[in-house]
Amino acid sequence: MIDWLGTVLTESPRPDLLRLVAVPVFAWAAYRDIRTRRVPNATWLPLALLGIALLAWDISRVSAGDLPGGLVARERFYLRVALSLGMVGSIGYLFYYLGGFGGADAKALIVLAVLFPTFPTYIFPAEALPLTRTTVGVFSLTVLSNTVLVGAAYPLAVTLRNAVTGHLAPIMFIGKPIRAGDAISEYGSLLQTPEGFTRGGLDLDALRMYLRWRGTTLAAVRDDPEHHRDPASLPDDPRPPGDGSIPDSGGVAAGTDGETATDGGKRASADDTDGDGVSNRDGGSNYDDPWGAQAFLDDIEGSAYGTTADGLADGLDVLAEEDVVWISPGMPFIVPMFVALVISLVYGDLFFQLVSILV
Structure with a gap:
């Protein structure tokens, strides 16, 4: 146990270790979302500031050449950061603007875009997590796609429950x-x-x-x-x-x-x-x-x-x-987002692997 923990703490990049603070924060936010459908705004500001600081740290490491792969790797890093902030962060704001997200959902996704623009790395004695990585390499996009898959299981469960209990109606698939x-x-x-x-x-x-x-x-x-x-x-x-x-x-x-x-x-x-x-x-x-x-x-x-x-x-x-x-069941979006974050950190991109298998 000590060797396992020592390997993780000494071999994994320090910025990525600090990013794990997001896990307990998202766990607490998911609990609050289930109980009250409200998450205090103060939840997200510290994570956003941490994400900005860690991103600056990563940029300084990349600029100093502390990244295998040379110029190509540096260009990919900057492209992934741009995609995370420009695409995933914009999706959070756009869905909020259109009414598809609540304010906390949008802020949570924007925080993930800042905190996890690229895939983190956690070194264990026998493995490195996440176990799988995508070609695109935008970790916040992986969390988002996993969130959609995890969230899709909820209406399926609702439909099955309604069918088993005999509540048959045109609305049984969503209510x-x-x-x-x-x-x-x-x-x-x-x-x-x-x-x-x-x-x-x-x-x-x-x-x-x-x-x-x-x-x-x-x-x-x-x-x-x-x-x-x-x-x-x-x-x-x-x-x-x-x-x-x-x-x-x-x-x-x-x-x-x-x-x-x-x-x-x-x-x-x-x-x-x-x-x-x-x-x-x-x-x-x-x-x-x-x-x-x-x-x-x-x-x-x-x-x-x-x-x-x-x-x-x-x-x-x-x-x-x-x-x-x-x-409507009113499934809080932060709950599948938290589950997806854990899955992404351990396994990687479920949707990417699913497509790979089907193709």
Whole structure:
């Protein structure tokens, strides 16, 4: 054991050993992503600064000729760095800009592009890791391709689970069924509207923000949907909506911290009428702003994860009326990225090897 560790520490390049700091950091980020779908911004800045420092170290080594292969090897090094920063880093930003990534996902990929532009080397007594290397030689691209392969296993598992449990529906390949009342304790988005299945349903983070802002609970909404559908039932003094995360305590109350959630203020009686004497218990079709959805979006700062008033109202209609709803599993991208990082450091590029075998 001592000989094994001594070989790794003495024979492996020092910059590559320092890059291993990323493994426990990504492990912690993956845990946070599973539990809260939030990773603090402070997670990525130290890794980015470390990556910049190690890249400068590598450039100084290459410039000093401390790299086998001469001029050709130096040119390949600079090309790989350019591809990592220019292509992989840009992919992270582009997917974030288009809405395909969350902010933490994009930052994690950009950090990998800076920290691992080329393949690292870890010398063991009998082997050197990673076991396989690609011709392109851009390690961050290897991590990205492995992430896609690892992430693809998740929807396959979801589909198999739905089939085994008898939940057969057109949406079974990308969603899972849950009890409607449990929606506030899940991450993801609704895959339903009153008209049927959809890929762009209500984000459940936005749902929690709305309930917290209104000072009510999903249970109260389901118990008396017509009262909550009436915009006149909105509270006079809405509460801060928060960021839509599930409380660490595991509770699903939507009230402010340390307070018991209420039903949102004004309780209408069964014979309440509007100013024209028209009953508000007719299904809410006469309301200009059912559920107060637009009032919520107008009142909060920023946006609720891109939610529209119609999308929020449709989602609340579904959750108020249905017993079982379909939601997207909401697989956090940093989880397969962490698994892919470990696989890449040990084995190398799974996709490259797969293509080699098929060809």
